[in-house]
Amino acid sequence: MLFDMDGTLVDSEKLWDVALHELAARYGGTLSDAGRRAMVGSSMADSMAILHADLDQPWRDAALGAAWLEERVTELFAAGLTWRPGALALLRAVRTAGIPTALVTSTARSLVEVALDTLGRDSFDVVVCGDEVDDPKPHPTPYLTAARLLGVPVRRCVAVEDSPTGVASALAAGAAVLAVPHDVPIPAADGVHLVASLTAADLALLAALLPPVSGAAPPPAV
Template identity: 60%
Template sequence: MDGILFDMDGTLVDSEKVWSVGLDQLADHLGGRLSDTARRDMVGTSMSQSMRILHDDLGVDADEAESVRYLEERVSALFADGLLWRPGAPELLAAVRSAGIPTALVTATRRHLVEVALITLGPHNFDAVVAGDDLDETKPHPAPYRTAAELLRADPRRCVAVEDSPNGITSALAAGCVVIGVPCEVGLDHLENVHLVDSLADLSVDGLRDLVAAARGHQFLY
């Protein structure tokens, strides 16, 4: 196994609820109320796509840049208050780092917010970070996960990606990764070629290595 590539929101930290607070405040600011369907559709999308979904849902012709500024100011303040880990996330990160396996954070969230989130996550836990505004293409395009593997000098086919959203899973699969799905805000049962777990607490370093070895069709030397 060459590396483990972690999504952030909804995977390592329970920050989708933080985003929901900010999105509800933005919707109220724009004179409407965000529907549950629109909120689910935003999970794992780029900021630009999320704003289009929100504006369409509210039926408003608002300025995208102004909406992003309003939302990110509120989310940044909430991130700074500290984020809640998803169950098993800090333990899994500690085990992976102890085993000397390279790790990357791969997120659709923009870098200045990721830097705030890293106060909770710990920058020392990641050898590379790919944020939502680092590349021209974001999830579900394979570029974020391909880039993360390149930064680790790893073969994506020998990397595990851990995700909670359909867009993220599509991105990781297209990059060639072995993908683990841990549902948070949206269901993943309809997706194929994904190893689903209820919690990151169900994962172990040896188990991840076995998944990569099985996916590649032969046993690697660890």
């Protein structure tokens, strides 16, 4: 089982909103709604590029902006994170069933370590962060890396995502996808099962998303 973090398990996108708008204001500009939507699910490097282009300030130092943003979001994360509806119950059900589980996020390790105070460090067998892979989402590398570390074929995995960027990453890796749109709509696509909320998801649904195993009872979804 492969879980995205921001907007999927916890309602942290609102905290990113605060920090990104504050950074734009420090630059003397205003982040557009379109620019913010384009960042959802993206790596820090891509988000900085989008921000600077949106403000018509491409000369800005991306590393300095990213450092300021990570420090501010760390403060916001530390103040507390709110679970998305149904996310905690689904994660607990998966863990109780003994299903190998990974957190696969575009967020940097330093911020994820803060988020794990809410998520629970024993909730995941593997954690793959955005600054720990050469090619972040929407490339397949994060999900391929998580499946490899879990020791499970990626085609026997279900990825839970909330953004088009994350969905593209999981599909490219070969995982089945349970999509729960949050801030950005997710178009219907082959291999993607859309739900309005994770309150509608359970172990039976996860297992049903996987292709059947010829000649044998299908193993649990992971």
